Amino acid sequence: xxxxxxxxxxxxxxxxxxxxxxxxxxxxxxxxxxxxxxxxxxxxxxxxxxxxxxxxxxxxxxxxxxxxxxxxxxxxxxxxxxxxxxxxxxxxxxxxxxxxxxxxxxxxxxxxxxxxxxxxxxxxxxxxxxxxxxxxxxxxxxxxxxxxxxxxxxxxxxxxxxxxxxxxxxxxxxxxxxxxxxxxxxxxxxxxxxxxxxxxxxxxxxxxxxxxxxxxxxxxxxxxxxxxxxxxxxxxxxxxxxxxxxxxxxxxxxxx
Amino acid sequence: xxxxxxxxxxxxxxxxxxxxxxxxxxxxxxxxxxxxxxxxxxxxxxxxxxxxxxxxxxxxxxxxxxxxxxxxxxxxxxxxxxxxxxxxxxxxxxxxxxxxxxxxxxxxxxxxxxxxxxxxxxxxxxxxxxxxxxxxxxxxxxxxxxxxxxxxxxxxxxxxxxxxxxxxxxxxxxxxxxxxxxxxxxxxxxxxxxxxxxxxxxxxxxxxxxxxxxxxxxxxxxxxxxxxxxxxxxxxxxxxxxxxxxxxxxxxxxxxxxxxxxxxxxxxxxxxxxxxxxxxxxxxxxxxxxxxxxxxxxxxxxxxxxxxxxxxxxxxxxxxxxxxxxxxxxxxxxxxxxxxxxxxxxxxxxxxxxxxxxxxxxxxxxxxxxxxxxxxxxxxxxxxxxxxxxxxxxxxxxxxxxxxxxxxxxxxxxxxxxxxxxxxxxxxxxxxxxxxxxxxxxxxxxxxxxxxxxxxxxxxxxxxxxxxxxxxxxxxxxxxxxxxxxxxxxxxxxxxxxxxxxxxxxxxxxxxxxxxxxxxxxxxxxxxxxxxxxxxxxxxxxxxxxxxxxxxxxxxxxxxxxxxxxxxxxxxxxxxxxxxxxxxxxxxxxxxxxxxxxxxxxxxxxxxxxxxxxxxxxxxxxxxxxx
Numbered sequence: 115x116x117x118x119x120x121x122x123x124x125x126x127x128x129x130x131x132x133x134x135x136x137x138x139x140x141x142x143x144x145x146x147x148x149x150x151x152x153x154x155x156x157x158x159x160x161x162x163x164x165x166x167x168x169x170x171x172x173x174x175x176x177x178x179x180x181x182x183x184x185x186x187x188x189x190x191x192x193x194x195x196x197x198x199x200x201x202x203x204x205x206x207x208x209x210x211x212x213x214x215x216x217x218x219x220x221x222x223x224x225x226x227x228x229x230x231x232x233x234x235x236x237x238x239x240x241x242x243x244x245x246x247x248x249x250x251x252x253x254x255x256x257x258x259x260x261x262x263x264x265x266x267x268x269x270x271x272x273x274x275x276x277x278x279x280x281x282x283x284x285x286x287x288x289x290x291x292x293x294x295x296x297x298x299x300x301x302x303x304x305x306x307x308x309x310x311x312x313x314x315x316x317x318x319x320x321x322x323x324x325x326x327x328x329x330x331x332x333x334x335x336x337x338x339x340x341x342x343x344x345x346x347x348x349x350x351x352x353x354x355x356x357x358x359x360x361x362x363x364x365x366x367x368x369x370x
Numbered sequence: 371x372x373x374x375x376x377x378x379x380x381x382x383x384x385x386x387x388x389x390x391x392x393x394x395x396x397x398x399x400x401x402x403x404x405x406x407x408x409x410x411x412x413x414x415x416x417x418x419x420x421x422x423x424x425x426x427x428x429x430x431x432x433x434x435x436x437x438x439x440x441x442x443x444x445x446x447x448x449x450x451x452x453x454x455x456x457x458x459x460x461x462x463x464x465x466x467x468x469x470x471x472x473x474x475x476x477x478x479x480x481x482x483x484x485x486x487x488x489x490x491x492x493x494x495x496x497x498x499x500x501x502x503x504x505x506x507x508x509x510x511x512x513x514x515x516x517x518x519x520x521x522x523x524x525x526x527x528x529x530x531x532x533x534x535x536x537x538x539x540x541x542x543x544x545x546x547x548x549x550x551x552x553x554x555x556x557x558x559x560x561x562x563x564x565x566x567x568x569x570x571x572x573x574x575x576x577x578x579x580x581x582x583x584x585x586x587x588x589x590x591x592x593x594x595x596x597x598x599x600x601x602x603x604x605x606x607x608x609x610x611x612x613x614x615x616x617x618x619x620x621x622x623x624x625x626x627x628x629x630x631x632x633x634x635x636x637x638x639x640x641x642x643x644x645x646x647x648x649x650x651x652x653x654x655x656x657x658x659x660x661x662x663x664x665x666x667x668x669x670x671x672x673x674x675x676x677x678x679x680x681x682x683x684x685x686x687x688x689x690x691x692x693x694x695x696x697x698x699x700x701x702x703x704x705x706x707x708x709x710x711x712x713x714x715x716x717x718x719x720x721x722x723x724x725x726x727x728x729x730x731x732x733x734x735x736x737x738x739x740x741x742x743x744x745x746x747x748x749x750x751x752x753x754x755x756x757x758x759x760x761x762x763x764x765x766x767x768x769x770x771x772x773x774x775x776x777x778x779x780x781x782x783x784x785x786x787x788x789x790x791x792x793x794x795x796x797x798x799x800x801x802x803x804x805x806x807x808x809x810x811x812x813x814x815x816x817x818x819x820x821x822x823x824x825x826x827x828x829x830x831x832x833x834x835x836x837x838x839x840x841x842x843x844x845x846x847x848x849x850x851x852x853x854x855x856x857x858x859x860x861x862x863x864x865x866x867x868x869x870x871x872x873x874x875x876x877x878x879x880x881x882x883x884x885x886x887x888x889x890x891x892x893x894x895x896x897x898x899x900x901x902x903x904x905x906x907x908x909x910x911x912x913x914x915x916x917x918x919x920x921x922x923x924x925x926x927x928x929x930x931x932x933x934x935x936x937x938x939x940x941x942x943x944x945x946x947x948x949x950x951x952x953x954x955x956x957x958x959x960x961x962x963x964x965x966x967x968x969x970x971x972x973x974x975x976x977x978x979x980x981x982x983x984x985x986x987x988x989x990x991x992x993x994x995x996x997x
Binding site for chain 1: 682878
């Protein structure tokens with residue numbers, strides 16, 4: 115059964131077809147990588163699923179429900195967690211408070227004006243931080259953390275509403291190779307434990323080929339390949355968009 | 371009135387538009403590059419017209435007049451460069467808006483300097499040599515000099531556009547407006563760029579002022595009236611857009627001129643006096659433009675501003691020491707009437723300070739944790755004060771009932787205005803709140819039958835047992851303590867956290883289900899409501915309320931209090947309000963040139979404590995502890 119179904123999704127900016135009739139499914143418990151060269155339409159695709167951009171046409175189905183055009187906060191309430199390419203956290207709060215904020219929102223307590231926020235859902239927040247290995251830093255200011263740690267905190271925040279689906283836009287961007295592997299291994303173990311589905315974009319092919327259950331490839335707004343690591347590696351179309359045909363200069367020579 | 375008369379009035383409007391455009395263009399350039407909201411920009415305009423007057427009368431003749439205009443503009447440009455080098459350059463890394471405090475202090479200093487040099491009388495310059503006459507247009511005599519002014523507008527517009535698009539300096543200005551960190555990273559000397567932009571902006575302001583020398587008398591109120599007009603023009607046209615500023619200057623000047631021209635009109639039994647609308651017309655235009663086009667007529671979304679200041683520390687519950695200190699201060703305040711037996715004025719001042727504390731903490735609530743810089747907090751103060759006063763006047767309400775009504779009326783106003791305001795951010799939000807405050811002010815000023823117009827409402831005295839200075843002081847103390855504790859409690863609540871979340875990262879906040887606009891709207895309403903209480907208390911403390919006590923000056927006072935104390939802490943606005951009111955009071959009573967002295971004191975505080983008084987003390991304490 116698929117958690118997320120994308121049907122014929124389209125979006126253009128001016129004359130550029132950023133996403134041009136893309137369809138795919140994310141199954142329950144699946145760790146799905148969305149890759150493609152720069153400008154392939156990955157982020158646009160992501161932002162449409164997340165609700166930041168309104169699609170021109172097509173359907174985004176979360177389970178049975180069509181979520182086209184819902185704002186991000188409502189998409190989140192449907193059980194979709196999100197991490198950003200540049201980690202977004204609340205700099206003036208402690209690490210634990212960042213997670214508590216998401217838990218408070220999940221419990222619909224945002225307009226509670228007289229209780230003490232720092233005491234709400236504290237145990238649950240610490241438990242989430244333990245899962246991402248950040249419990250020891252719970253009371254530090256989030257702005258003091260190293261970037262790799264901020265990414266872990268962001269992951270804990272994204273898991274706070276017990277999402278069915280986690281959207282991760284370049285989860286390892288800006289991290290050292292060792293940190294990268296650790297973070298993705300962590301995500302993968304959480305996915306297996308909790309049965310969450312993850313859709314992620316990624317530039318590091320090591321990460322993608324080592325961890326993804328399935329890979330889909332976008333190029334110029336179209337989906338050109340879909341399969342497991344080996345099938346993608348051997349797909350001639352994928353090789354072409356990543357390495358080119360190697361004939362650019364040959365043609366120039368012929369022309370000359 | 372006839373079509374001819376209307377067209378003639380429109381020509382008058384065009385002549386006024388030129389001067390307005392020059393100031394606004396300078397303001398827009400300076401803001402675009404340095405992100406400084408230069409409150410003293412109107413003062414530069416004022417200096418321009420005074421200097422031009424001096425040249426025209428002392429040197430005299432063609433050289434004195436025309437050469438004087440150029441010389442005045444150049445001197446003002448030099449003053450602008452000096453301001454940037456000596457003052458602003460030292461505080462670029464201070465928290466957002468802190469530079470505004472410095473330029474406000476400059477406004478005070480320049481105003482008193484002008485008073486000292488040129489005296490309090492209005493000074494009208496001589497008529498322009500060579501353009502003394504008038505031309506016959508539409509059967510009326512139109513001054514030739516005004517035609518010259520009308521022509522100068524497009525000439526300067528084109529010259530500016532050429533500089534901005536064709537020269538290296540212009541490219542740098544445009545690049546810095548979009549992303550000044552990037553420009554810095556590319557190896558451009560920012561210090562030189564900022565100084566020169568400030569000089570060019572000041573030159574335009576000085577020129578705008580100097581050219582009005584033959585048209586209107588120089589006076590000491592110009593700085594504030596011009597700066598508020600210039601803000602409106604810049605915001606309506608779109609920040610950073612020079613053609614937008616020209617377009618907006620024409621629209622604003624025309625609307626003002628036409629309102630005067632139309633005069634009183636009957637609409638099926640209703641008499642509407644359009645000439646009275648001039649005071650508010652521009653703000654209504656601005657509010658409408660901002661609601662329809664949030665970035666102004668020709669403006670674009672502002673480039674990303676990476677905050678240069680350190681982000682805030684997480685808020686922590688009060689330590690035992692702080693709680694103890696708070697109790698000691700509270701104890702002293704309760705005992706103040708005992709110490710003040712010999713000088714009853716202390717209690718009057720004390721009451722003023724307590725009211726200012728409620729006012730400033732409520733403003734801080736949305737400015738600090740909410741990140742919404744309101745330039746129109748006086749609106750809710752005014753709604754509270756007039757709400758209380760009018761319910762006493764018309765319904766003979768008891769005092770406590772009236773004080774309870776004050777926050778309710780302010781709440782209603784804040785709900786209405788806030789709904790629009792939270793849709794904007796940054797300087798546009800600031801200007802929209804300012805527009806709403808001006809609208810409230812002008813309704814109060816012009817609805818004479820109800821509000822008493824410029825005389826205000828008098829005879830609002832507190833009832834027994836609060837009719838003594840001591841008891842009223844204690845009442846104000848009780849309300850101040852309650853308000854501060856209530857706001858503090860809210861800051862620590864999930865709601866307060868949600869407000870800060872929306873400020874820290876709107877992207878993340880939306881991605882975890884927070885409706886940032888709604889949260890900020892409620893925050894705005896809460897702040898307005900508490901501020902209304904301050905207004906209600908103020909009306910009874912003074913026994914009267916008049917439009918000038920709720921004018922733009924009060925909004926600025928509030929900003930100064932919050933910034934002076936420090937925006938990043940909760941005690942900041944309390945210390946800031948107390949310091950500001952005491953400074954203002956002691957300096958005002960003892961010194962003739964109190965504005966200059968107050969300005970100089972603020973400048974000193976700005977340079978010594980670039981994170982506000984409380985922020986500065988905390989930073990020093992932290993440094994001392996880590997030694």
